[in-house]
Amino acid sequence: MIIRKLFTFENAHIVRDCSTRRCSENIHGHSYTIEVLLESNYLDHGQMVYDFSLMKRQIKTLIDSFDHAITLWSGDEQGYIDAMKAHSNRWIEMPVSPSAEQFARVIFLMVERVLACTQMVNGEREVTVQSIIAHETQTGYAQAFQADAHSPLMGSIDLEKIIFSSQVQAEWEDPQLWEKLLSHTPTRNPTKV
Numbered sequence: 001m002i003i004r005k006l007f008t009f010e011n012a013h014i015v016r017d018c019s020t021r022r023c024s025e026n027i028h029g030h031s032y033t034i035e036v037l038l039e040s041n042y043l044d045h046g047q048m049v050y051d052f053s054l055m056k057r058q059i060k061t062l063i064d065s066f067d068h069a070i071t072l073w074s075g076d077e078q079g080y081i082d083a084m085k086a087h088s089n090r091w092i093e094m095p096v097s098p099s100a101e102q103f104a105r106v107i108f109l110m111v112e113r114v115l116a117c118t119q120m121v122n123g124e125r126e127v128t129v130q131s132i133i134a135h136e137t138q139t140g141y142a143q144a145f146q147a148d149a150h151s152p153l154m155g156s157i158d159l160e161k162i163i164f165s166s167q168v169q170a171e172w173e174d175p176q177l178w179e180k181l182l183s184h185t186p187t188r189n190p191t192k193v
């Protein structure tokens, strides 16, 4: 069974090297809708796949980090990156360009990491990320499945290289959240065998 939770945020970016100059040469924003789809063949003690209220915690915190922020690609020109950081306090730097496709892949890996680090306490079993859908506009979205998120053909994404600005982290309930998620050794395989 698949369950889905929607999250939204407003975010700014430039997508370098895309085919339209509006996109590749201008800072602009989108109202994103992110669909987090989780899957399991089992139900927990509450006869749910995964309690939606659990998703409101770390998953919501990470996705909400992008709200009213600018997302920077570490491969962009250093002058641009430095200027954005100098004039905006909410930014996220990623090792990949902030296209809808990469947002879907990055958020897949983030949610997968949260699940891997979450102690299941209500009988949840083998809950996995089925996919992440990143809607960049009302008419276009990208959907990443496990194979996409981990695809070497699309380029591996190293979570360690994702940096949240200090203002973003300061707003988290636990400012060490990202550090803890990165250092945590997954206690179980988050993907289906």
Ligand SMILES: [Zn+2]
Pocket: 013, 015, 023, 028, 029, 030
């Ligand atoms: Zn755009």
